[in-house]
Amino acid sequence: RKEVEQDPGPFNVPEGATVAFNCTYSNSASQSFFWYRQDCRKEPKLLMSVYSSGNEDGRFTAQLNRASQYISLLIRDSKLSDSATYLCVVNRYGGGYQKVTFGTGTKLQVIP
Amino acid sequence: EADIYQTPRYLVIGTGKKITLECSQTMGHDKMYWYQQDPGMELHLIHYSYGVNSTEKGDLSSESTVSRIRTEHFPLTLESARPSHTSQYLCASSEFGTSGVKRGFEQFFGPGTRLTVL
Numbered sequence: 001r002k003e004v005e006q007d008p009g010p011f012n013v014p015e016g017a018t019v020a021f022n023c024t025y026s027n028s029a030s031q032s033f034f035w036y037r038q039d040c041r042k043e044p045k046l047l048m049s050v051y052s053s054g055n056e057d058g059r060f061t062a063q064l065n066r067a068s069q070y071i072s073l074l075i076r077d078s079k080l081s082d083s084a085t086y087l088c089v090v091n092r093y094g095g096g097y098q099k100v101t102f103g104t105g106t107k108l109q110v111i112p
Numbered sequence: 113e114a115d116i117y118q119t120p121r122y123l124v125i126g127t128g129k130k131i132t133l134e135c136s137q138t139m140g141h142d143k144m145y146w147y148q149q150d151p152g153m154e155l156h157l158i159h160y161s162y163g164v165n166s167t168e169k170g171d172l173s174s175e176s177t178v179s180r181i182r183t184e185h186f187p188l189t190l191e192s193a194r195p196s197h198t199s200q201y202l203c204a205s206s207e208f209g210t211s212g213v214k215r216g217f218e219q220f221f222g223p224g225t226r227l228t229v230l
Contacts, residue, residue, distance in 0.1 A: 043222060
């Protein structure tokens with residue numbers, strides 16, 4: 001089983017729709033969580049961190065459920081420019097050690 | 113905007129050549145990483161470093177080697193390039209962020225080097 005799993009999609013949604021992605025992780029010792037966005041043939045860029053209390057940045061809301069070991073990303077009022085691959089990232093660290101694991105990504109296509 | 117640079121951006125080279133992919137960051141980050149990514153596929157960590165004179169192999173076995181003599185510089189070397197090495201190579205660095213919605217070990221990525229070995 002992979003340490004981080006995502007539905008690869010693609011998710012094809014109309015402009016203005018709300019779309020949600022989940023990402024599950026297998027190691028309960030994981031400590032920090034992120035969503036990155038990667039455009040086609042570009043480098044990944046940090047979208048937002050994910051906290052147990054949930055956090056929001058404009059149209060984007062991230063949630064963490066430690067009990068069920070998943071994180072989610074909700075995008076409201078989808079724009080054409082939201083079309084990209086969304087990568088889930090999980091970190092474990094301590095005592096100078098850090099393990100960063102990227103998910104395979106979920107592809108989103110927003111259609112007019 | 114992140115200050116992490118990779119050169120060259122594109123490289124087409126013949127089999128058997130030795131190549132070095134450069135990566136530099138001006139943010140003073142201790143941690144640096146090399147990833148390999150084929151088009152439309154997932155990122156694979158091939159090397160990482162926690163600081164000067166520290167290098168470790170990542171999850172994906174790679175014939176490349178790395179060095180970390182200076183904090184800001186993390187070059188990757190292939191002694192003898194082969195067609196199977198054709199891929200995109202992404203360098204990243206990280207710190208522990210403390211503000212806003214981007215707290216934690218966020219990684220900043222360079223623009224990547226697209227390597228083609230003929």
